[in-house]
Amino acid sequence: MDPWVHLAVAVLLPPFFGALVAVLFPARRTNLPWIAAVVSCGLAFFASVAGLIYAVTEGTVHYHLGGWEPPMGIELVMDPLSAFFCAVIAGVASFVFIHGKTVVERETPEKVIPFYSTALLLIGGLLGIILTGDLFNLYVFLEISSLAGYALVAIGDKRAPVSAFRYLILGTIGASFYLLGVAFLFMETGSLNMRDVAEIIPIAGDSPATVAGLILIVFGIGLKMALFPMHGWLSDAYTHATSTSTAIIAPIGTKVAAYVLLRTCFYMFDPEYVRNEIPLTTIIGFLGAAGIIWGSVLAIAQRDLKRMLAYSSISQVGYIALGVGLASPYGMIGAVLHTLNHAVMKACLFLVNTNILERFRHTHIPRFDRTYRIRMPWTMAAFTVSAISMIGLPPTAGFFSKWYLVLGSWERSNYLFLAVIVISSLLNIVYFFRVLEKVYLRTDGEPYDDRNEQEDLALKREEARGSMLFPVLFLAVGLLVIGLANAFIVTTFIRPMIPDGL
């Protein structure tokens, strides 16, 4: 057997091992948990990149766990789509962990070990959801990641337990919907293996149970994805969790749900069928469009940076849903590329938020002023780059996912989506430039004068420490690199993902 096929499991194992290693020496204060987190995510990242290259060049890997043949046994599937998502998640998580070292120790000194252990379980669960080729196994991983997620959210400020509880209730409902949907499909097809199900559904024909199963899965996952109008849990959960928890969950948690959406709608079912017969993708697209606008409007209304970013996440997830909803090649390219872009942007923004919080002890936007730029020039530069990318201006990454979504909207002659993309970019300008103005300019209405200049010169630079600055800058530069290299990413990795039926 080709040894490279073990890459599939090599992606999955490090986070779970890391979670165990992290708790090895609970008595001593060591850096072990942190090292375990960074190293295991790094390993998972390299394994996924290698797997992605392998999947693109050699073809999809089907890895039978324990040697049990599917459909009885569980298989891991590493195709371009799953490897790409794994790479995004593991990559972003490694940077957030690098950044988290001092933050976690300061924010939750008593809970360093549980934090890293749970976070690694979360990552492991998410990677499992992506890699598995088995519907029920997906549910298991979903629960692993969700339980870890609830715990992470609960480690936070005073209101965190309440928001975690709400997250738990809604998340459980979502997961139950999913499970119910799987049961329906199992009833109809007699199989839990995705490939198997995909082959049987056309033979089994059009039955209400299949349709109901798909709808239940989509809505269960939609809840996890914070698809409008099921987004209520997200803003509180993100706002009240600790900085690093949010930075871990926010960029990647919802993306995995988006992945499941892609997988079920386009791979397990025939995309044509899902688009034309059920109009399910159309509904997803419209919900996404509504979420884009709603999230942006609420983001404008926020006065706290972290909360603003949380609402902006709802809106950005809408873009991905919109791309899925288009059910066209360009729509899918846009959705997948936006997953990568948004993961990088949002990670960068939440880390900037943490840097601000660590230095100034608050993230209340009205209290920002121009001294922030002088005291933390690099952090603010990173914020500016990611803000520009969020707005979607070239040559940053954010522009190009919008470009492909625009092409997709024309492809489907969907003028409403086109209008939504344009309007939401304008709303993004409003809420990001509001912050940029505060940070870069004198905003009390008087002109910048000699006295201001003297004050500014007297200020000293108090940039965040290296371990917190490096990830932020790296991600910000990454946005430019992704933007300029997007054609390469699209042609090499995303094109091969597009299923035949699309």
Next chain:
Amino acid sequence: MSLPETYSSSIPFLALLVSLLAVPLILWSSKRPNLREFWTLLAAAIKFGLVLTLLPGALEGKVAEFVLLEIAEGIELSLRADSFGMYFALIASGLWILTSFYSIGYMRGHHEKKQTRYFASFAVSLSATIGIAFAGNLLTFIVFYEMLTLATYPLVIHSENRKAIRAGRQYLAYALTAGLLMVAGSGLIYMLTGSIDFEPSGILEEGMLGAGGMRVLFFMLLIGVGVKGGIMPLHSWLPNAMVAPTPVSALLHAVAVVKSGVFGVVRMVGFVFGPDVMVAYDLNTILAVFAGATIILASVIALRQNNLKRRLAYSTVAHLSYIAMGAALLNADGFTGGILHISTHATMKITLFFCAGAIIVHAHRENVSDLDGLGRAMPWTFGAFTIGAMGLTGLPPVNGFLSKWFLCMGSLDAGQIIVLCVFLTSGLLNAAYLFPVVYRGFFRTSEKFEGLGEANPFMVVPLCITAALSVVFCLFPNLFFGLFDLATATVDAVLR
């Protein structure tokens, strides 16, 4: 006719890059103003030199092409120095040298703050302008167009007072909305034709879209470029952006930014839609109506402005639409006149703004009503202003006469008497809002300015040079850089 011969050359890219490379140097030497300004001047000189080296090829009809990378699937970030791009690049980079000298005099004379940010943003703006001039396809155009928006934002809000910040917000809202519409429109063109490369006489063909669809597409792109080009009713950011320091108003809000808007209009008309489609769907009539209305309305509004810079801004709005009107005429003379007006208006209006800035710094006057007798104290400045005013009115021997002559010939050629009347009326209105300034300066007397003397030579010399250029380019339009040949070459390509 065969397509123009192309050759691969990195010079268009280097010309773009040189001012971007100056930015880190400018930021690095923020504590040493002389060194910092040296970088600006050096970059300006090198940039102009690089553009000049492309000129012989462009005059022979060869196009220097440079493909940087694939910017999106199937679309390259390509720079093509065709005749029209060369024409615009020459004007922008040439005038940047003069503006840099002027900036030094103005910014230091006016004790402006944050000069490092100012010079850095200026350099980025010029890179973006060259990128727009050389853009080989719509997406490349958009990339630099948005870059220009972002780079000029810090210049608009330079003084950071309430007015400036409000102007900055308005500018962003207008320009970025425009950019988004252009993105959407380009997306449609890409889906229709599979290409968004600029091609002489257009990439769209009749029948690709219904009449309604084609008009909507035209409006999307026209709004996209028309915002920067100040076509009414999309102009109102421009007068408000006059809160920026005067060199910004002079180079960016009279030449680089607004001209990239009308440059875009000409690109859309000649290189995306093409004359056939324009005529087939009455798009030229739509453009002409908006341009004509803008010319008259903006001139009338200019009459009522007491603030000199605002008066000049409205005059800019009117004159930008001359260019759009020239493009809308779609005949050889009209198109030539429109393209020539890009350069003639550039030299004239930059002169006028330089004068306004010299007056602000030296005599501390911003309003027209306060200028009585100033001409005697500042004869060079007011002399240059007179030349600029004559040019905008269309009097020989200033180059405004030349472009206006072609425009009028073009409207006669097209049998458009209304258009001719628009041009002639606007000439009178120009005289009505510009000559009072000259009259007050030279023929009214006032005690206030006795012994004031002329402004700093850093400012006076550039403005005299631009005034002289305005005259020279009327008498010998081909003298230095073959501008006239470049313009006619463009027209031949589009209307072949």
